[in-house]
Amino acid sequence: xxxxxxxxxxxxxxxxxxxxxxxxxxxxxxxxxxxxxxxxxxxxxxxxxxxxxxxxxxxxxxxxxxxxxxxxxxxxxxxxxxxxxxxxxxxxxxxxxxxxxxxxxxxxxxxxxxxxxxxxxxxx
Numbered sequence: 001x002x003x004x005x006x007x008x009x010x011x012x013x014x015x016x017x018x019x020x021x022x023x024x025x026x027x028x029x030x031x032x033x034x035x036x037x038x039x040x041x042x043x044x045x046x047x048x049x050x051x052x053x054x055x056x057x058x059x060x061x062x063x064x065x066x067x068x069x070x071x072x073x074x075x076x077x078x079x080x081x082x083x084x085x086x087x088x089x090x091x092x093x094x095x096x097x098x099x100x101x102x103x104x105x106x107x108x109x110x111x112x113x114x115x116x117x118x119x120x121x122x123x124x
């Protein structure tokens with residue numbers, strides 16, 4: 001089963017996205033901040049990460065950079081999930097190491113297409 005790490009500090013968003021991903025057949029593990037996300041990646045090596053960028057303690061940009069520095073986790077696809085919707089916000093997410101970008105509120109059909117494309121590229 002494909003394992004997704006969902007990093008989201010808002011309880012309602014986290015529960016809604018996790019439920020949707022589970023209904024689509026993904027195994028979902030969660031983290032509520034960037035520090036926890038880095039730890040979870042070390043311990044669980046997910047197949048794909050959905051990363052909120054506006055997180056407490058360690059924001060998503062820093063968490064993505066730290067994950068990309070970890071040698072074995074460098075190729076895990078990461079999709080930024082964020083309410084930051086300006087063109088420069090998308091570029092900032094990609095520059096930090098995200099592979100894709102999805103604005104909130106999440107368009108689930110569009111997100112699923114992006115996820116499938118990235119998972120196919122990594123042979124999962």
